[in-house]
Amino acid sequence: MPSPSRTFLCAALLAATLTTAAEAAPAALAISPAQAQAMGLEFAPAVAADWVRVARLPARVELDASVRRLVAARHPGTVAGVYVREGEDVLAGQLLLSLQSPEWADAVALAQANTARLTQAGQAETRARALLEAGVIARRELESAQAELAALRATVAGDAARTAGARIGRDGSVELLAPSGGRVLRRPHDPGHAVNAGEMLLEIASGDALVALGSAPPRLAGQIASGMRATTASGIEGEVTAVSGALDPATHALAVRFRLPGGAAAPGQMIELAIARPAPSGAVEVPAVAVVDLAGTPTVFVARGDGFAAQPVDLLARDGASAWMTGVRADERVVTRGVLALKSLAESDTDAGGE
Numbered sequence: 001m002p003s004p005s006r007t008f009l010c011a012a013l014l015a016a017t018l019t020t021a022a023e024a025a026p027a028a029l030a031i032s033p034a035q036a037q038a039m040g041l042e043f044a045p046a047v048a049a050d051w052v053r054v055a056r057l058p059a060r061v062e063l064d065a066s067v068r069r070l071v072a073a074r075h076p077g078t079v080a081g082v083y084v085r086e087g088e089d090v091l092a093g094q095l096l097l098s099l100q101s102p103e104w105a106d107a108v109a110l111a112q113a114n115t116a117r118l119t120q121a122g123q124a125e126t127r128a129r130a131l132l133e134a135g136v137i138a139r140r141e142l143e144s145a146q147a148e149l150a151a152l153r154a155t156v157a158g159d160a161a162r163t164a165g166a167r168i169g170r171d172g173s174v175e176l177l178a179p180s181g182g183r184v185l186r187r188p189h190d191p192g193h194a195v196n197a198g199e200m201l202l203e204i205a206s207g208d209a210l211v212a213l214g215s216a217p218p219r220l221a222g223q224i225a226s227g228m229r230a231t232t233a234s235g236i237e238g239e240v241t242a243v244s245g246a247l248d249p250a251t252h253a254l255a256v257r258f259r260l261p262g263g264a265a266a267p268g269q270m271i272e273l274a275i276a277r278p279a280p281s282g283a284v285e286v287p288a289v290a291v292v293d294l295a296g297t298p299t300v301f302v303a304r305g306d307g308f309a310a311q312p313v314d315l316l317a318r319d320g321a322s323a324w325m326t327g328v329r330a331d332e333r334v335v336t337r338g339v340l341a342l343k344s345l346a347e348s349d350t351d352a353g354g355e
Contacts, residue, residue: 029301029308029345036308042337043303046284048330051276052317054223059214059258059273061265067207069179072200074164077101079193080173084202086187090178096202097187098173099195105174108166111159118152125149182206185267208262212238212273215253224256230273236264240275280326283316288323290334291315292343300328301335301342308335310346 031039077099084096128145131137169175186203189195216224228240238260248255258273265271290300291313298315301308313327328334335342 028304029310029342031308031342031345033306039338039341041335041342043333044287044290044336046286046328046330046332046334049279049283049285049324051229052279052283052324053319053322054228054275054277054317055216055220056272056274056319057214057216057256059212059256059271061210061212061260061267061269061271063185063205063267064207064209064211064259067182067205067209068185069182069204069206070200071096071164071176071179071202071204073099073101073104073195073197074162074166075101075104075107076197077104077174077195079189079191079195079201080171081191082187082189084184084187086184088184090181090184090204092178092181094178096176096178097189098169098175100172101174104163104166105168105172107159108163108168108174111156111163112168114152114155114159118149118156121145121149121152176201178204180204180206210238210260210262210264210267211241212258212260212265212271214256214258214273215248215251216243216256217253218247221254224254224275225277229276230258230260231276232260232264232271232273236261238264238273279316279324282326283324284326284328284330285322285324286328286334287336288318288321290336290339291318291323291325292339294343294346298325299343299346300325301339301346302328303333303335308342310342 078101079097080100081098082096083098084090084094090096125142125145125148128137128142132139132142164176165179166174166176182204184202185205186200189201195201212230224240224243226240226242230238230240232238238258240256241259242255242257244255247253286300291298293299294310294312297312299310299312302311311328313325316324316326318324
């Protein structure tokens with residue numbers, strides 16, 4: 001049985017011989033200036049990369065739900081008046097529209113009555129507290145006043161949801177007010193339209209935060225994750241916020257959600273987003289045409305001194321335009337035209353060496 005020290009030494013020697021492709025010594029190519037000119041070689045600098053592009057995905061832009069306010073009918077009725085237009089900016093509390101709705105009017109009247117009762121109950125609780133401290137009443141009378149006050153508070157809170165902040169107009173119609181300032185996105189009804197309970201009357205945007213909804217092919221499963229950068233074609237940066245864990249049964253794709261800053265695109269617009277993950281230390285970006293397969297290893301041809309070197313690289317990612325890798329230093333010049341001619345020459349040198 002080998003000793004521990006011998007085992008450790010063997011492991012160390014083995015590790016020293018296992019190098020990555022990027023650490024392999026580049027093969028020098030003997031090319032004269034005349035040959036280089038005849039090949040029409042062209043070059044591009046390797047650019048230091050902070051991000052590695054994973055994919056480009058189409059996505060549809062929408063306003064974030066957090067900035068959208070829906071005004072819905074709480075009861076059936078008929079639109080009596082409309083006082084705003086789509087695209088108009090409104091202030092909180094501004095009159096939006098009115099409806100003839102006996103049920104809704106009754107609910108608003110009851111809510112107003114409950115609000116008045118709440119005010120009275122609050123005053124009664126204050127008096128009861130003072131009388132208890134003066135020794136005029138028993139504690140149970142204060143507790144009774146407090147219980148009535150708590151019940152009315154809950155009732156009034158429920159009334160606010162049922163009436164949607166509506167009020168009764170001078171003509172007896174139900175008037176709806178803007179729940180917040182913003183811009184009217186949709187206003188589908190005109191005077192005379194009948195509406196049902198729960199039907200949307202207006203939609204107001206109270207901010208400009210955007211989301212984008214896209215889909216990714218199954219081959220990208222596990223490659224896209226929350227926190228990755230998403231960049232529009234114009235260079236505006238957003239972020240991946242969610243990726244579905246399973247394929248959509250209808251589209252056979254992964255649903256991807258993005259967050260975008262306001263103004264990145266118009267709601268409803270289809271855009272393309274470049275998805276990128278953080279790059280490892282020493283990563284560079286070069287044109288994709290610079291990379292070839294040489295003896296089964298991704299390789300670029302680098303201009304060094306008066307010649308060229310076939311430099312094996314660790315390829316991180318590649319698309320139709322760019323490739324990301326380690327093994328080449330930033331600002332080194334890589335060949336982008338005449339690459340196949342250099343590949344043939346390198347393969348010829350290898351075959352000659354083998355003979």
